[in-house]
Amino acid sequence: MEHRGLDAYGYFEREGSLGQVQDEFREVVAAARERIVEAYGRRLHSAYLYGSVPRGAARPGRSDLDLLLALNHEPAAEDRDTAEVLARGLDEQFAEIDGVGLLLFGKDTLLSEAERFDLGWFLACLCTPLLGADLAEHLPRYRPDSLLARETNGDLAERLPAWRAKAQTASTPEELRKLSRAWARQLVRTGFTLVMPRWGGWTSDLTESAEVFGLYYPERAAQMRAAAAVALDPVADPAVLRAYVEDLGPWLADEYTARHGTKTPRSA
Known part of the structure; x- marks a missing residue:
């Protein structure tokens, strides 16, 4: 194995x-x-x-x-x-x-x-x-299970409204690259932890994370590979941010909630 x-x-x-x-x-x-x-x-x-x-x-x-x-x-x-x-x-x-x-x-x-x-x-x-x-x-030892998936990245749905607001106001190349990098990383890591319990392992490599995700969601594999590329080499393209907040992000948040539930709320 x-x-x-x-x-x-x-x-x-x-x-x-x-x-x-x-x-x-x-x-x-x-x-x-x-x-x-x-x-x-x-x-x-x-x-x-x-x-x-x-x-x-x-x-x-x-x-x-x-x-x-x-x-x-x-x-x-x-x-x-x-x-x-x-x-x-x-x-x-x-x-x-x-x-x-x-x-x-x-x-x-x-x-x-x-x-x-x-x-x-x-x-x-x-x-x-x-x-x-x-x-x-x-701290205890950890396994790649659904509880860990939920508590690490089960808050994407909560993040998306703020992402949408930032996508509307970001204008300079520096702002766009910074957001594209941060959001692409978050999406790839969330995509990986979505399938982590089924895959039965861990990787922090973003390219590998996207490939593992694609094994379970081939219809979204190209999008996740593209996000992994942006995470490593950010772009100043508003269309990329729009795709994250209007398509890939909402779909991923819904699928994550359906499979693992939502992250336990933290006290203010």
Whole structure:
């Protein structure tokens, strides 16, 4: 049987490691580690890498650097301002990356029952420890089942109204490319988790995700392959955004709800 990101017992194997970081990205990762400590000090519980860099699949000058920071308290406005400055500084200094994504959470939120099968799973399975004690030690093991599908991406229907509003107002090439990249990634990942329990495995590779989706929905395969291409090479085409919010997105949201239900509401 294929490996498919699971161990011999059918549980997720944690993807990525610091050892897989390509030589081109080692300097920026080292700088991120140093600056996170300087910026947050004792406020920081732990820090993690995720995405293509720790998977060894990043493309110099094209890929972003993705970080998750767990604080000892819930993030305040000051913490978010610090994150923006930190991310901007790394992005401006290192040509090897195209943007920095920085997620900021309190450790209690990451370990909460409400986030057990969303942020908790994300940290335990898709994040690589960079600094501090690993919170994954306090989280369970996970399988690619319908509960995980529901709690990770079962909120696409809720996202679509905001997407439609942004699609109507986006006008500059920079805005259009940013939205096309973000929405295409979300659609491909949602398409993959829709079929994940049937496929019985995991991949973070967007091209492979689209191909797996196409095995179960051949009539939508071409659209998902095209979305995977946009996720890697964003476009400044308003027609692409319209297709996402008027066709692929609504269909995918309806199919997801029918098969897995909707994500459990979070308290405000």
